[in-house]
Amino acid sequence: MEEIRRVIAPYERILLLGCGTCMTVCGAGGEHEVSFLHSALRVAQARSSDGIHSFLEYTVKRQCDFEFLDLLVDKVNEADAILSLGCGIGVQVLAERFPDVPVLPGVNTSFMGMTKEWGVWDERCAACGDCRLAETAGICPITRCTKGILNGPCAGTKNGKCEANKDMDCAWVLIYKRLEKLQQLEKMRRYYPPRNFRVIPRPRRIVIKADVEQGEDNG
Amino acid sequence: MANSLFEEKLNTDGFLVTTEIGPPKGADVSEMVHHIDLLKDKVDAINVTDNQSSVMRFPSLGGCLLVRECGGEPIIQITCRDRNRLAIQADLLLAYSRGIKNVLCLTGDSVDVGDHKEAKPVFDLDSVQLLRMAREMESGKDMGGSELRGVPQFCLGASVHPEADFIEPQLIKFEKKVAAGAQFFQTQGIFDIASLRRFMQYASQFNVKILAGIIVLSSARMARYMNDNVPGIIVSQAIIDELADVEKGKGLQRGIEIAARLIKTVKEEKLCHGVHIMAVGNESVVPDILEVGELISMPG
C-alpha cells in the first residue's frame, strides 16, 4: 500500500483499472481487488490531511489486447494517471496505448502457478522455452528446484524438502518417486547437458504469421 | 601419467588425508597463510572452499594460488552458484596455468542459506555438467566448440552424501558424476559408520577413490545449528549428546576425540581410501586430530 500511495502521490485523478482474466482468477487484480484497493485508498486519504486524489474504478476483460483498451478512451481522458492491477503485460500495453498518461503498476507480477487450494498458489512454469517435462515425469526442475539443476538432486535435500525452504518439497525427490512409479527411472540416469538459456534471446518475440505475399483475391 | 601430485597419490593404495581451509571474509589473508603453512606438509592436499554456505569470502582460486606459493598441493573448489560457463572455463584455464590441477566440482549451496540472500543465483551448470565440461576441455575444445591454445589437464573430484535420508536419488547422481569423469570423491560429513559401510559396499564397484568427510564439531549447539542450517549435514542425536555431556570449554576437545575416533575406524576397517578433514573455523586443531587419529602424512 505504501508503495502504491507513493507512486500515485503526484497525480489527482486516478483510474484504478482491474483485469478480468488471469488477475481475477488468481485473486490479485479483478473487480473485487480493485474495489478493495479503492476503499483502502479512500480510507488512507480520509485520514490524512493532504488528500488530493479522486478515484475512478473500472475493470476490463483483459488489459493485454488493444481492442479492449479502446473501450477505455473516455475514462482515460478523465484521468491524470492509471494505476493498473493487471500483470506486467497489462501495464505495458496500457502504457503503449495511452502514451500521454502515466501508467503505474499496482501489483508485482511474480510467477505462473497453480492453485493448490483456495488462497494458496505455487509456481509451476518459468517460461524457459525449453520444456523437458517429458524427462522429469511432469515435474519442472526449473521452477520447483531452487537451483534449477537438470541432474539432480543436490546434497541439500533433507526429509524430502528443499534446503532453501523447508516447507517446499525437493523437486528431484518428487521426480525420482514419480519416475519410479512409472518405471522410467532410466530417464533420471541420463546425462542432461547444460541448458540453452537463450532459446529465444531477450527481448523476445514469437511469430506464427507466415511471410506470404498478400494478394487481392485470395488473401 | 598423473596430472598432479595428488593424482599420483590417488593412483597408489595409500590412505589419503586431505583437509580444507576456509578463506577470510576480507582481503587480509595472513591467518589463511598461517594455516596453509601449518598443514601443507601434514596432508596430501588442501581444499580451499569457495563462498562456502553462500557466504561471500576470499575466493578459492586465490586461496589455491597461495597454497602453491607456500609449496602445498591445492584442490580448488568450483561451485556453479556464482559463475556462468564462460567464467568457470576462464577460471579453469587460470588455475591450470598456475599449477592448480585438482578440481572439486560442486553445484553449490543455494543463495538462501547465505548472507547475500538477494543475489542472483547463476546455476548455469550443475556439478555433473561441470565435470563433463572440464573433461571436454582436456580434449582441446571449449564449450562453444573453439580450439584451445594450451590445453589443460585436470584431476577431477566431486562430492557425495552417503548419509542422505533418501539415498536412491543420491546414488543415481553419484553414478552420473562417475560417468562424467570424477576420479575422487570427498563425502559430506559422516557421523554414522554403518551408513558409510553400506554406501561403500555399493560405491566400491566403481574405479574411484572416496575420502570420508570428517567434520570437527566444537559444541552441541554448533552441531544442532549445522543440522538445521547447513545443507548436506545430518548430525546424529548420539553425537549431539556426546558433545553436550562435557564441561564448559571442553567442547572442542570432545569434538577432536569424536573426529579422531571416526578416522581410526575408517582407517582400520579400510572403509574408504582416505579422509577429508573439515575443521570449519578451527583449522589450527587439524594437526592434533592427525596425531590423535594416528595418521601419518606423506610429505609431498
Added chain:
Amino acid sequence: MNVGNKSYSESRLERSPDHSLMPPCQFACPLHMEIGAYVDLVAQGKIMEALQVIRDGNPFPSICAYVCTHPCEDACRRGQVDKPIAIRALKRFAVEFGGDRMIGAEAETKHEEKVAIVGSGPAGLACAYYLRKLGYPVTIFEAYTKLGGMLRVGIPQYRLPREVVDTEVQRLVNMGVEIKANTRIISLDLLFDIGYKAVFITVGAHQSLRMGIDGEESPGVIDGATFLREVNLGLKPSLGEEVAVVGGGNVAMDAARAAVRLDAKKVSILYRRTRQEMPADPREIEQALEEGIDIVYLVAPTRIKRENGRLNVTCVRMELGEPDGSGRQRPIPIKDSEFSEEFDTLIAAIGQAPRTPSDFGVRLGRGSTIQVDPITLTTNRAGVFAGGDAVTGPATVTQALASGRQAAFRIDDYLQHTYPLVNKEAEKTLSGELLPKTVEMIKKIERVEPPSLALEARAKDFGTVELVYGWEEAINEARRCLRCGMGAEILFQDKCATCLTCLRICPYHVPYLDKGGTIQIPPDQCQACGICVAECPAKAIVLRKPYDRRHVDEELEHALKSAAESKSKPLIIGFCCQYGLFGTGALASLWRESKAGIWIVPVLCVAKLEEGHILRAFEMGGEGVFIAGCGEQCSRENTAFWVLQRVEKVRRALFQIGLEPERLQTFNLRASEGDAAEALDNFIGLIGRLCLASVIKQEVRS
C-alpha cells in the same frame, strides 16, 4: 459501496430484476403467500413486519394460524434434512405477538354495482373482503344467525376460538360490508331483481353422506356435521358413556374429540382403512390418541339395531385390496369376520356434500357440487359465480380463501368488462431434491413443536389446545429455513472468469462445472449464505432478491449519515447480525445505544459483510469498527471463518495505511465467548485511548 464512483456493473445491478424463484412452500399454498419472506422476518425478530407480509397475502391470517392444514409444511424442503419448518405455528406466533387483532381495515366505495354473496364461510368472507377493497358494495347473506360457515359450525372451539371469527367478521363490518344474517336465499332471480349485478354462491358442503346401512335412522345415530353444529352452537347433546364415530377425516376427529369433552367416557373411531390412509391431519390424529380416543382400523359397520336403549352395531373386518379411484387401496370385507359391539351413540362422519337449491338453476356435477369454469369461476348462469366447498366438495379453509379471492377478481373483471387475463407465465418455481452432499453440510437443528394444553386441562372444556411459541422458540424455529430460491446466482456470466473460487469455498458444495466447463449455481441447492457473493474475485455473483443485494450498503449509508449528524465522539460502527441481535441475549445490550457514538448497522448474517463495507466505515469517520455475529446459533456453516479472513485482510490494509489494526474487532462469531457486553466496553475504551493518542501525536507534529 463506493457511492461516488459507481462501477459499470453496479449500475447494471441496479437495473436488474428480481430473480428469486418461488419456493415450494409458497407454491403449495393455495394463496401463494410469501412464506419465505415472513419466516425470515420472524427469524430477525421483526414480528410486526412479518405480520404485514402475511396480511398482504391472506385476508384472515388469524384463522389460518389456527386451522390451516399447512400444505406448505408438507412441501417444505427442510423436511429433506430433518423436519419441515413449523410454518403454521410461526404464523400463529406472528398473529398473536404482532397484534393482528388491533389492525383496522378500511375501504371506500368506488363502484355502483352491488354484489351478493350467498354463504358466509371462508370463501364468502374472503370474497367480501377483496370485493370491498376493490370498492364494491357487498352484501353477505347467511342462513344462520352467526357468520363463518364451517368456521363456526364445523370446527370445534378448541381448534378455532370463536373470538377469532367474530373479530374477522367485525373487521368486515367496519370495512362497510353489509351483513344479512338469518336470511336463507332460495332463488337467485330475486337477488338480481332487487339490484345485485353479480352473485357468488358459497353455500359450503354441510350435508352429511349416508352410510347406506340398516338402522341408520335409529335414534342415537347422528351425522357428524349436525353433531358438530349443535356442539358449536352451544348445545350440549347428551351422548351417553360409550360413543362410536365412523370415519377417518377431520370431521370424524373433531366429532370424537368434541365427544370426549362432553359426557362420553369411552370414544372409539371406526375406520375402514389403516392409519396411513386416514385423510385427517396427522396432528389431529395424534392429539385424538393423546386424549384417550381409541381408533379401530380396518373395520366398518354393516347393521345397526336399537336394543334396550342402546345401539347394537354389527361390524365387519376389512382388508386392503387394489387401489380405487382415490388412489388408496380399496377396503374389502373379510368373509365371516362379523362381530358386534354396543354403544350409546354412533356418529357417522364419512363425508359431506353441498346442498344447492334447485331453484338456483345452476348445473351440478359429481357429488352434488356446482360446476364452474376453473379460471373464471362462472356457472352456467350469467353473473352467477360459485366457489368454496360448494364447488370442490369438502376441502380446506385455505383453499376456500383462495377461491373467494379468485372469485372477487373475476367478478371485478365481469363487472368492468375486462378480459379475465390469467397470468399464464407461472412465476418460475423451484423444485428438486436437495443433493446428499449438500444435506450433509446443513446444520441440523431440531424442530421445536409449539406447546399444547396439558391433557388434564383439555377434557374439561373447549379451550384452545395448541398454544403459541415463546419468542426464542419462534426465532430459533424460523432460523431453520433454508431460504429456497433466494440464494446466489451468477448474474454477470461475461465477468465470470471460471476461477473456481465459488466452487471451492461453498460450504454446501453447491456450485459445479457443467459439461461445457461453465460454473453453474443451481438455485434449488443454494443455501443463501452469501459467502460466494462476497468472495467472488470478479464480483459476478449476486443474491437473487434485490432487497438482499443492497441491504448492507443501504443500512451502512444510513448509519453513516445519521452518525455524521450527531456530535458524539468517538464514532464506532458495529455490524451486527440481525438474527442474533434479538435471539442472543448477549447482544441485546447493544441496543442501548446510550453508549455515545455507537451506530449499529444490522446485517442479515455477517457472512454477507464485505471488506469494502468495513473500509467505508473507517473512511467516513469511524474510529473503531466491530463485527458481532450470532455465535453458535448461526444456522449457516463457515460464517466465522470467512468473516475472520476478511478481517485479517482489512487489518493488514489498516496497518499499511498507518491505522492500528486493533481498531477492528470481532465479537461472538463462534460460541459465545464470555460477556460480549464487557468485551464491547473494553473495545470502546481502547478506541478512546487510540483517538486521544493520535490527537496528541498531531499536536506534537504541528
